[in-house]
Amino acid sequence: MSEKPHGDAAPSRRAVLGWGGAGLALGAAAVGGTVAVAGAGEDGPSSSDGVVPFHGRHQAGIATPVQDRLHFAAFDVRTKDRAELVRMLKEWTRAAERMTAGRAVGEGAYGGIPEAPPDDTGEALGLPASRLTLTIGFGPSLFDDRFGLAGRRPDALEDLPKFPGDNLDPARSGGDLCVQACADDPQVAVHAIRNLTRIGFGTVAIRWSQLGFGKTSSTTPEAQTPRNLFGFKDGTRNISGTDTASLDQHVWAGGGNAGWMAGGSYLVARRIRMNVETWDRTSLQEQEDVFGRDKRRGAAVGRSGEHDEPFLKAMKPDSHVRLAHPDSNGGAAMLRRGYSFTDGTDGLGRLDAGLFFLAYQSDPRTGFVPVQRALARSDALNEYIQHVGSALFAVPPGVRDEDDWWGRALFT
Amino acid sequence: MSEKPHGDAAPSRRAVLGWGGAGLALGAAAVGGTVAVAGAGEDGPSSSDGVVPFHGRHQAGIATPVQDRLHFAAFDVRTKDRAELVRMLKEWTRAAERMTAGRAVGEGAYGGIPEAPPDDTGEALGLPASRLTLTIGFGPSLFDDRFGLAGRRPDALEDLPKFPGDNLDPARSGGDLCVQACADDPQVAVHAIRNLTRIGFGTVAIRWSQLGFGKTSSTTPEAQTPRNLFGFKDGTRNISGTDTASLDQHVWAGGGNAGWMAGGSYLVARRIRMNVETWDRTSLQEQEDVFGRDKRRGAAVGRSGEHDEPFLKAMKPDSHVRLAHPDSNGGAAMLRRGYSFTDGTDGLGRLDAGLFFLAYQSDPRTGFVPVQRALARSDALNEYIQHVGSALFAVPPGVRDEDDWWGRALFT
Numbered sequence: 047m048s049e050k051p052h053g054d055a056a057p058s059r060r061a062v063l064g065w066g067g068a069g070l071a072l073g074a075a076a077v078g079g080t081v082a083v084a085g086a087g088e089d090g091p092s093s094s095d096g097v098v099p100f101h102g103r104h105q106a107g108i109a110t111p112v113q114d115r116l117h118f119a120a121f122d123v124r125t126k127d128r129a130e131l132v133r134m135l136k137e138w139t140r141a142a143e144r145m146t147a148g149r150a151v152g153e154g155a156y157g158g159i160p161e162a163p164p165d166d167t168g169e170a171l172g173l174p175a176s177r178l179t180l181t182i183g184f185g186p187s188l189f190d191d192r193f194g195l196a197g198r199r200p201d202a203l204e205d206l207p208k209f210p211g212d213n214l215d216p217a218r219s220g221g222d223l224c225v226q227a228c229a230d231d232p233q234v235a236v237h238a239i240r241n242l243t244r245i246g247f248g249t250v251a252i253r254w255s256q257l258g259f260g261k262t263s264s265t266t267p268e269a270q271t272p273r274n275l276f277g278f279k280d281g282t283r284n285i286s287g288t289d290t291a292s293l294d295q296h297v298w299a300g301g302g303n304a305g306w307m308a309g310g311s312y313l314v315a316r317r318i319r320m321n322v323e324t325w326d327r328t329s330l331q332e333q334e335d336v337f338g339r340d341k342r343r344g345a346a347v348g349r350s351g352e353h354d355e356p357f358l359k360a361m362k363p364d365s366h367v368r369l370a371h372p373d374s375n376g377g378a379a380m381l382r383r384g385y386s387f388t389d390g391t392d393g394l395g396r397l398d399a400g401l402f403f404l405a406y407q408s409d410p411r412t413g414f415v416p417v418q419r420a421l422a423r424s425d426a427l428n429e430y431i432q433h434v435g436s437a438l439f440a441v442p443p444g445v446r447d448e449d450d451w452w453g454r455a456l457f458t
Numbered sequence: 459m460s461e462k463p464h465g466d467a468a469p470s471r472r473a474v475l476g477w478g479g480a481g482l483a484l485g486a487a488a489v490g491g492t493v494a495v496a497g498a499g500e501d502g503p504s505s506s507d508g509v510v511p512f513h514g515r516h517q518a519g520i521a522t523p524v525q526d527r528l529h530f531a532a533f534d535v536r537t538k539d540r541a542e543l544v545r546m547l548k549e550w551t552r553a554a555e556r557m558t559a560g561r562a563v564g565e566g567a568y569g570g571i572p573e574a575p576p577d578d579t580g581e582a583l584g585l586p587a588s589r590l591t592l593t594i595g596f597g598p599s600l601f602d603d604r605f606g607l608a609g610r611r612p613d614a615l616e617d618l619p620k621f622p623g624d625n626l627d628p629a630r631s632g633g634d635l636c637v638q639a640c641a642d643d644p645q646v647a648v649h650a651i652r653n654l655t656r657i658g659f660g661t662v663a664i665r666w667s668q669l670g671f672g673k674t675s676s677t678t679p680e681a682q683t684p685r686n687l688f689g690f691k692d693g694t695r696n697i698s699g700t701d702t703a704s705l706d707q708h709v710w711a712g713g714g715n716a717g718w719m720a721g722g723s724y725l726v727a728r729r730i731r732m733n734v735e736t737w738d739r740t741s742l743q744e745q746e747d748v749f750g751r752d753k754r755r756g757a758a759v760g761r762s763g764e765h766d767e768p769f770l771k772a773m774k775p776d777s778h779v780r781l782a783h784p785d786s787n788g789g790a791a792m793l794r795r796g797y798s799f800t801d802g803t804d805g806l807g808r809l810d811a812g813l814f815f816l817a818y819q820s821d822p823r824t825g826f827v828p829v830q831r832a833l834a835r836s837d838a839l840n841e842y843i844q845h846v847g848s849a850l851f852a853v854p855p856g857v858r859d860e861d862d863w864w865g866r867a868l869f870t
Contacts, residue, residue, distance in 0.1 A: 160746075161742075162742065163738060168685060168689020169688070171754075232527075233672040236811075240811075243809075252803045255809075256802065257671070259644040259671075260648075273583060273584065276580070277578075278580070326652075327575050341568040342568045386648075388529070389802065391664045391667050397655075397667075
């Protein structure tokens, strides 16, 4: 990817401001093996200036390295006019191309026409691209009779079943569309969602949104496994973004009955409230039994290293690691990309905190659903968590070039 | 500050985990001129490993360089037993010493007594200190008749008046105590508030809390001025953390009628909701008129550079910069340390976003109060913002050493 991928003379957000530094050009760096991350511009001082290429066979933000922060938004479509929705998706795509490259939306961030609102809301001006990725998904409700898409609904986009223990808030569930914005700087992620929302004003409206402050999974095998809010490492066996065989098997969708989804994926989003106050008063032994891991190193019961293969039969039958393991679920595996969240305090003075679980898979019926059935039935962790939000999205394949747009294969 | 300031053999969070790297020792680096930031440990790879010294004449987190992220919590005291409150403050102080040094709370984060809950909740194990600062404050309500402190209430800790346009939510206002946790990594800030809350269980309870994702002010003159969610630079003239004359004049409290506050400061916290959807539809001209600044560079009206002194009489009388300027307020100045927030979406699909305004001053009666009176009356920005939360705290001077504790001069 060149530094000016759109044949576009507009400089980066940083250069616009005249804050050009020493002219240090960052070369393209191989990160995670298959994913090239290029410097944002002539003045990028560090790898966090990185630009993750927007165009490609798959959407970025799935197998690409996991960024530090998240802003996720689910939208309801407000129009009944299919052409208007398509127009917005095209406009979103062009804006996403610019923002992921570290540019402002449009050419008139300031100085355009003083009598008109600026094209860009401005709070990310001067910030590097920060590895921003924007990933779109289409919810089951989009395939009703409003837009003539009923016949194009993939079989795999079947509504998730109700699981035992679910306590779902409809105001935090579902959505016709979603956009996952991940970046190393939360201001860049928030800016992206805000500008897409603004472009979509009148056509779509935010149904719910979620900020995530710390990643709980990694797709780069060499990275440290992050800890969740229970203090445990719990994404050790995640699918690596460089393991193309596993990605093809578990993450990328084939066409099935919906050819437009080939090269896409299915995203399950679950807002999981964690009762941290209760957890914090349980013994270390109980905590380790619940997960089936040693807290210090993350090693499975009876093993010494985090990455040693667990011996499932040695573990308590209701331990989380045993129940979630592919060998307990007919080989089911998902690429997890979740984030910890804290949304202040509830009415009882308890932290409204937990895990915003995000998992990509080739088919939820053989991925999330069987695993969650097993967990919902037996997981010892259920005493300390509750699923309070849920959504499912068909994530289409990547945007190929400047003439392509989000959803083209679905709508044409 | 040495790497083991407490004569404590406990290694840093990172070393405990055996993730020691190349043994790169970071020397003490002068940051912001007067503030020494030392590396957290033997394996600290970057300046974000930095430890901001906890002990000193003033509390850290005021004049020290502003970190990227915030978790702020206000607490109600639940006990009526003064001795119990004092015990908790001592325990908080010891935990704060450890956490700001990048250490876990207590010695038993794991591996202590399996039958007991771990001393530390664990989610920051393996993370560097990330310049964590913890700053305590005492609200006016603490000085009622519960703890025999009525006679020690500083005159400057007078309840804030009600300002025109205030729409304050009691559930997001006030508090007997507050702790401001700032760090470059939000997981480190959230971890600190959570562990203090846990230590205080039964003695205090969180009344409200606020996460801030992006700083809107800087105390280091050479840093770029950050942009707020209206896309403007609006902290250009902030007091610098190295300008000891200004700090002595405007930020550090004298004793007044409360000798225990000498070297402390007064903190005003205001949750300011910003109506970003409305703002985003206004013209660039209107936006620039409202602030009295050029959006691109942040220069005041008629000036060319951000740091050029504004010519107030050339500005519209209701412009924000003119009304907030010290010359319009008898020289009143505050050290601002606010953060942008986004707490999801309100019931109307609008972003619940804005500025969590934090300002330190030697006396609110000559600092925040007159400035806010002028702004509340006339500021053109009032059409786009609303103050929805408010609190005031007396922030005592720093903890001198390992025998000192938060609030000692007040309680003894």
